[in-house]
Amino acid sequence: xxxxxxxxxxxxxxxxxxxxxxxxxxxxxxxxxxxxxxxxxxxxxxxxxxxxxxxxxxxxxxxxxxxxxxxxxxxxxxxxxxxxxxxxxxxxxxxxxxxxxxxxxxxxxxxxxxxxxxxxxxxxxxxxxxxxxxxxxxxxxxxxxxxxxxxxxxxxxxxxxxxxxxxxxxxxxxxxxxxxxxxxxxxxxxxxxxxxxxxxxxxxxxxxxxxxxxxxxxxxxxxxxxxxxxxxxxxxxxxxxxxxxxxxxxxxxxxxxxxxxxxxxxxxxxxxxxxxxxxxxxxxxxxxxxxxxxxxxxxxxxxxxxxxxxxxxxxxxxxxxxxxxxxxxxxxxxxxxxxxxxxxxxxxxxxxxxxxxxxxxxxxxxxxxxxxxxxxxxxxxxxxxxxxxxxxxxxxxxxxxxxxxxxxxxxxxxxxxxxxxxxxxxxxxxxxxxxxxxxxxxxxxxxxxxxxxxxx
Numbered sequence: 001x002x003x004x005x006x007x008x009x010x011x012x013x014x015x016x017x018x019x020x021x022x023x024x025x026x027x028x029x030x031x032x033x034x035x036x037x038x039x040x041x042x043x044x045x046x047x048x049x050x051x052x053x054x055x056x057x058x059x060x061x062x063x064x065x066x067x068x069x070x071x072x073x074x075x076x077x078x079x080x081x082x083x084x085x086x087x088x089x090x091x092x093x094x095x096x097x098x099x100x101x102x103x104x105x106x107x108x109x110x111x112x113x114x115x116x117x118x119x120x121x122x123x124x125x126x127x128x129x130x131x132x133x134x135x136x137x138x139x140x141x142x143x144x145x146x147x148x149x150x151x152x153x154x155x156x157x158x159x160x161x162x163x164x165x166x167x168x169x170x171x172x173x174x175x176x177x178x179x180x181x182x183x184x185x186x187x188x189x190x191x192x193x194x195x196x197x198x199x200x201x202x203x204x205x206x207x208x209x210x211x212x213x214x215x216x217x218x219x220x221x222x223x224x225x226x227x228x229x230x231x232x233x234x235x236x237x238x239x240x241x242x243x244x245x246x247x248x249x250x251x252x253x254x255x256x257x258x259x260x261x262x263x264x265x266x267x268x269x270x271x272x273x274x275x276x277x278x279x280x281x282x283x284x285x286x287x288x289x290x291x292x293x294x295x296x297x298x299x300x301x302x303x304x305x306x307x308x309x310x311x312x313x314x315x316x317x318x319x320x321x322x323x324x325x326x327x328x329x330x331x332x333x334x335x336x337x338x339x340x341x342x343x344x345x346x347x348x349x350x351x352x353x354x355x356x357x358x359x360x361x362x363x364x365x366x367x368x369x370x371x372x373x374x375x376x377x378x379x380x381x382x383x384x385x386x387x388x389x390x391x392x393x394x395x396x397x398x399x400x401x402x403x404x405x406x407x408x409x410x411x412x413x414x415x416x417x418x419x420x421x422x423x424x425x426x427x428x429x430x431x432x433x434x435x436x437x438x439x440x441x442x443x444x445x446x447x448x449x450x451x452x453x454x455x456x
Contacts, residue, residue, distance in 0.1 A: 002027040011097050017084045031154045040065030045095045099150040100181040114167040115190025117345040122294045123166045129298050134161035144168035149178050176212035185221045187213045188297050193344040198371025207235045214240040224300045227263045247296040268292045283314040286324045288352030329455050335439040338448040341367045343377040353439040360390045365442020366397040392431050425454025
């Protein structure tokens, strides 16, 4: 879908030096914010980011044949005399306005996914299941911020049947902004956890931030949430008057606390990693209760689109690096969950590890962004590990943390402390034997994926 000069004028105001366009009926195939990859048929927007300012690369854009650019007010001196341009107070806002214009022109259903954990996994599973509708556009990698979501929308085309957007945040107001220029039809809130509690300060604030996804949700749309989260339900009522679907996963081998027929329920069978939903069986390749729970959101969205399933269904999902990846070393099976860590995701991955036979080991990099709740959540997980049958846990942290937690765990023989990752492999290799299982989980700053190659 092209952007004509007339289209951009309506959104950003009239172009300057229009008479100097090579073609006064110019249209732009795409919107670009990257001077390295821009083509002459694309419109460049100079956005100032954390590391780069697009205004510094305007000359490169012009050398590559750019016909016009969008710049911030006052930056005209960076352009050749009479070169066509639009000026705006905020180029990021201009970028988002153009994304919204395209979203509305495409006129296809948009699914927005947010939550403390499980966003990316749910998105990837959803893309696979919704393929029955035709071509699906997904947020790529971690394109879940104000730029990434905009790029995903702008990269979609008329062949796409549905747009699935992952929405992340680091503060209040950010998801509302993402909702504003994507206008979702379906909103999924996977959970309310402790990620970013160090920034937002409380679960109440995290809940408020996640519920912002409804601010620009289609009034005839739907919000899909986990059942039995009273804080989320109460907060959502203040923000949303439309339809709500609550999903609930019940372990088949455990007695449910309460059965509410109004909830969309799934029954998880740990023995074969399957879920029964509305009388149909789903075998999924991602292991564990937490992934089965994520699949419930996928099923709920598929149902909204009218997708019908067989009595027995099998899905082999593609694992992303650092998520749901199972690797085989010479003597052990490694669960690669190295991408990031929060209290909820660490516990979920440990639960999944413990479902396996033989000995269990954990390589655990300290969790970040927990603020003054950090010690509380780490101690909670240490207590959980102590009660489990994990044989050894290598905990990686800075020296100050080590002093505190070593004292807290002085009665336990399960824990070993390291302050860097270069000796993790040789340390864990001393304890493992053929057939054992190792979970590797930690915050992104530790880059624990580098440890994998040194594990026997």
